[in-house]
Amino acid sequence: MSTIPGMGLVRGMGLTLTRFFQPKATIKWPEQQADVAPRFRGRLQLLYDENGSLKCETCFQCAQACPVECIDMGGMDTRGRFHVHWGAAETYGERREESALRRSGRPVADEAFTRFEALDTTAVDEILAAHDDDPRELLAILEEVQAVYSYLPVAALKHIARTTGAWYATVYGTATSYHHFRFEPPAVATATPAGQGQKVAEAGYLAALDSALRFDGKAAR
């Protein structure tokens, strides 16, 4: 309690002034740890590059790391896949324009955001029960769910997240990092069939190498 009225304000401004003239400090994280107040909340801001494009690559890592699931995003990830958001469509500052990936000249499809379809999750429930709702069995759960629906519907992923207690970002992030999962419904004929993602990539690589070496498939594998 200050006895002189306004003293608190002066002290506060004093601190501001001191900080103002202090040199900027670069902390060599992680060797040095910054002294962060427990209730400090940094500001979340996406940066733009010199071309005015968002620098975010939609890699989904921040969304996975965020302990309160407050980060989500739409747009193409680095694997050329469309991230489905779980919030209301209006809440997204959509990154619809070029990412570095697109600037690189690779053709990247741009599917519009569609709200996910509701799903009869009885089959998902059975699979989850067989795995004791254990998020450590996530890969097996996802594989079995894909076997039922022949792709991974968003509604199923959400259901898995809710039941296992794993964050949706984790479930979705895990699924997208394995090439044998597929997120497009069977109606999307151009998509790689379920379970074949890596096999197609590997066969393509081996065939390209074979023809570059002029082995014509003759040499033993």
Added chain:
Amino acid sequence: MSFVVTPPAWPKVLTGRADTIAANPFDLDAAVRTGAFGALKKAAGMGASSTIDLIAAAGLRGRGGAGFPAADKWRMAAGVDADQRYLVANGYGADPGSHTDASLLAADPWAVLEGMAIAALAIGATEAILAVRADDASLVAKLEGAVLAAEEAGYLGDDAAGSGRRVTVTVRALQGTYMLGEETVLIKALEGRRAQPDQRPPYPAQRGLFDRPTVVNNVQTLAAVPWIVANGADAFAAIGATACPGTVLVQLRGPAGGGVAEIPTGTALRTLVDLAGGAGSHGLKALLVGGPTGGILPAEALDTPYEPAALRAAGAHMGSGSVVIADGRACVVDLARLLTRFSADQACGKSIPCRIGLRRLSEIGDRIATGKPRANDAVTLGDLAHDIAASALCDHERTATFALSATLRYFRAELDDHLLRSTCPAGVCTPIAVGSASSRGASR
């Protein structure tokens, strides 16, 4: 699955039993008659620390690519205070063009299982996991059968080979990406998490699967362990290169054929070319050593011994154990960009060198090969490869630069033909920018 025939004088550490049990490699009794699980009983009597000392004396190094001393890893894991430790046998075989590990598992699963049990006892792990590819469902089923048989016979299970200690083995069939072979990614996959590597340290041996100390060893590394226990450290240390003794499986490919061969480490690359049936009438142009992230070595490097340190110095690595002959018809620039593109596509996207660096690198390769290079592409290529290697999070990015770096280092003339004269001496790369065709191109 039979192996490439090698000179009879070459020692057989990994495939010694394969011929004898070839009729049915998954018959436990037949394997036991040839000595399987004898070493496990011996190791159970020897105790954990003497087993680790023995492996250290033998100088066994990892066969998964990095060549890390096995005993150091085991000691690290055994030294950490924990309620549970894990042993993971890495039989994923990430390179689709190399079947070394799968061949070993199909020809003699018992050597791997016995090695796993010995390693598990040595580090104090009660749970061991054999991670394999899900592609070959029949192999997975046979391996599961083998584990059951070994459990029934008392070599694994609650009282593994009379040691009084529990060692259970689980076969886990995985599919995903190339990165799944990397040890921290493999651990993530076993935990059901996103397939991206972790920063080291802490090493998996300190904090791995479910945050417990975990030893990840390649299946070949583990298959050598029973042999060392049975024949002694000195006998093993006497085989092959002094710095990395023993034998290793290589996947040979060339115009004349190929296959999987067991060779002593330190064998000259020239000998491997001969084993693969030679380079044929077009002559040897280059040797692709190490799989998709491997290096491309010129004919002058044929005297390099197949051994981690020497290969690294030459700009390649053991990697997936693949050794491919490119003959005179191939274009090294084309090969390098193919390898780099696959490596970039398979990279996990976690770190910037991985996500953006490798993509830019493969784009430079594509530009050069398609006759649309930018003026400073050769310099950018060198700088970028250096920066990626220096800032990489995992070994994948570091080694993915090898292929294009090799063209800079060994095949500069051929690269310059593409860059400066828009010609491909081997006549592989197209389209060549017609307008800028040089005197050399025009005089053809």
